[in-house]
Amino acid sequence: MGLTEEFKVTIIQPTMTDDDVMDFVAKGYVILEGIIDDTWNRTCATSPSGPAETLAQTPEFIKEVLLHPQASGIVRSLLGENFRVPTGAQHHLFTKPFVGQTWHSDGLSGSGHEITELQCYYYPRDVLQADGPTIILPGSHCRAVDREAIAHYGDIAGQISLNVSAGTIVVTRYGIWHRAGPKLNHTPRSMIKYSYFRQAPPERDWLIDCDQAPVYQKRPSLPYAGASESYREHVRRKRTWHWLCNLNDPAVRRLEDPRPAHELGSRPVHEIIGYFEQGRS
Numbered sequence: 001m002g003l004t005e006e007f008k009v010t011i012i013q014p015t016m017t018d019d020d021v022m023d024f025v026a027k028g029y030v031i032l033e034g035i036i037d038d039t040w041n042r043t044c045a046t047s048p049s050g051p052a053e054t055l056a057q058t059p060e061f062i063k064e065v066l067l068h069p070q071a072s073g074i075v076r077s078l079l080g081e082n083f084r085v086p087t088g089a090q091h092h093l094f095t096k097p098f099v100g101q102t103w104h105s106d107g108l109s110g111s112g113h114e115i116t117e118l119q120c121y122y123y124p125r126d127v128l129q130a131d132g133p134t135i136i137l138p139g140s141h142c143r144a145v146d147r148e149a150i151a152h153y154g155d156i157a158g159q160i161s162l163n164v165s166a167g168t169i170v171v172t173r174y175g176i177w178h179r180a181g182p183k184l185n186h187t188p189r190s191m192i193k194y195s196y197f198r199q200a201p202p203e204r205d206w207l208i209d210c211d212q213a214p215v216y217q218k219r220p221s222l223p224y225a226g227a228s229e230s231y232r233e234h235v236r237r238k239r240t241w242h243w244l245c246n247l248n249d250p251a252v253r254r255l256e257d258p259r260p261a262h263e264l265g266s267r268p269v270h271e272i273i274g275y276f277e278q279g280r281s
Contacts (some may be wrong), residue, residue, distance in 0.1 A: 001210050008045065008220040009189055012067065012069075012072045012073065012075075012076045012081070013069070013073055013076070014073055014076045014077040014206040015069075015070065015073030015074060015076075015077060015206075015207070015209060016073070016074060016077035016078070016206045017206065017207045017208075017209075018204075018206070018207075018208060018209070018213075018214055019217075020077070020206070020215055020243060021077065021078065021206055021241075021244065022135060022216060022219065022237075023219065024078065024173070024239050025216075025240045025241050025244070026138075026139060026219035026233075027219075027235050028136075028138060028139060028140065028141035028142075028172060028173035028176045029136060029140040029160075029170055029171065029172045029173065029176060030074055030140065030170070030171045031162070031164070031167045031168065031170050032070050032074070032170070032171070033165060033168050034146060034164075034165040034166065034167040035068060035070050035071065035165060035167055035168070036064060036122070036124070036167035036168075036169065036237065037064065037164075037167065037168060038166065038167065039085075039132075040060065040064045040065070040124075041124040041125070041166045041167050042124070043124075044059075044061070044122070044124040044190075045125050045166075045188070045190050045195070046105045047059070048091065048093075049091050049092070049093035050090070050091060051090060051091075052089040052090060052091045052097070052192060053087065053088045053089070055089065055192075056086055056087060056088055056089040056194060057087055062085070065071075065122060065169070066085055066086060066194070067085070068169070068246055069167060069172065070156060070169075071120070071169050072268055074118075074171050075118055075171065075174040075196045076204035076205065076206075077205065077207075078171075078201070078206075079115070079116075079118060079196055079197070079198040079200075080198055080199075080200040080201075080203065080205050081200070081205055082200055083196050083198060083199065083200075084196060084197040084198070084199050085196060086194040086195055086196060088194065089192050089193060089194035090192070090193045090194070091190065091191075091192050092146055092190070092191045092192070093179075093188060093189070093190050093191075093237075094131075094132060094180070094183055094187075094188070094189045094192060095188050096183070096186060097134070097183050097184055097185060097186065098182070098183050099182055100132060100179065100180050100181050100182040100183065101179040101180040102150075102151035102152070102153075102179060103137070103150040103151060103153050103156075103177050103178070103179050104150065104151065104177070104179060105140070105141075105145065105147065105150075105175050105176065105177050105178070106119065106174065106175070106248065107174065107175065108119065113142065113171065113236055113239040113240040113243055114240070114243055115198070115202075115240065115243075115244060116124055116174075116197065116198045117174040117195050117196070117197045117198070117255055118171055118172065118173065118174065118195065118196045118198050119170055119172050119173075119174045119176075119194075120170065120171050120172070120193065120194055120195065121134060121169070121170040121172065121191050121193055122168075122169045122191065122192040122193075122194070123162070123163070123164050123165075123166065123167070123168045123169075123170075123190065123191055124166060124167070124168050124190050124192065124193075125188060125189070125190045126164070126165050126166045127162060127164050127168075127189060127191075128163060129161065129181075130183070130185050130187070131183060131184075131185065131187055131189040132154075132180050132181045132182055132183030132184070132189050133161050133162045133164075133180075133181050133189075134161075134162045134170075134178055134179070134180060134181070134189055134191060135159050135160065135161050135162070135178060135179050135180070135181050136157065136159065136160050136162065136170075136172065136176055136178045137156055137159050137160075137177040137178070137224075138160060138176075138222065139158075139159060139177045139233060140175075140176055140177035141173035141174070141176040141177075141221045141224075142175075142233070142236045142237075142240075143177075143277075150177060152185075154271075156224050157223040157224045158182075158222055158223035158224055161181060168237065174195065183228065190198060193269060195262060201246065202243055202244050202245070202246050203245075203246050204244070204245050204246075213245040213247060216237065216238045216241040216242070218234055219237065221233070228249060234277070
């Protein structure tokens with residue numbers, strides 16, 4: 001890649017705390033407002049629409065965007081120290097008015113509670129409401145759906161419109177519901193999308209105060225979720241937290257299900273059979 005020796009030895013430091021990670025587990029996104037330098041924003045904003053592998057593999061893009069300390073600090077915190085860096089990207093460039101997109105999730109959403117991929121949206125230009133901003137739905141990343149099943153929804157309570165300044169990167173959980181809003185003008189609206197991947201087993205590789213992982217703290221219910229679905233969301237979040245902390249013992253798994261103890265009591269079948277066999281002897 002032609003990287004300098006100084007750049008090769010850059011160490012990426014985690015930036016998230018236990019509380020930050022719990023928030024991400026619940027919401028599924030982090031907004032890093034205006035972190036990329038304006039000079040580099042102008043360069044990226046004029047890149048061609050469509051596949052952007054050439055741009056993504058330049059030393060400048062790697063250094064200024066992919067391994068920016070704030071962005072890569074989030075990625076390391078959630079994917080571990082030796083995460084996989086993108087070698088490709090897609091430049092979504094809209095220049096004319098259009099009605100916007102329907103709700104959708106990329107790939108397979110709701111495929112599990114593990115965090116193995118982070119999808120990022122980088123905006124090299126300011127995005128105003130009239131530009132047709134990306135709209136995301138917090139907490140939707142764990143829901144198993146197909147694209148057609150959610151395409152008919154309109155505005156949903158709690159949705160977030162990403163009206164952001166140039167240089168903003170939004171780190172999302174892969175599978176989060178999103179769509180482009182209605183575009184009302186001819187001002188270019190630019191978004192470069194790419195993903196990082198995990199390649200190491202999970203561990204608490206973020207900023208921690210003590211070695212023992214804290215109990216997951218319940219986050220507010222989603223505005224669009226009723227009581228039953230809020231209960232399910234809380235269980236999903238706890239399972240993700242326990243997976244990230246590599247807490248796999250049976251006692252922890254029991255804590256993931258908040259049903260009353262009288263519904264969860266169990267004994268090995270061999271123990272019961274042995275009891276009856278002793279009674280016959």
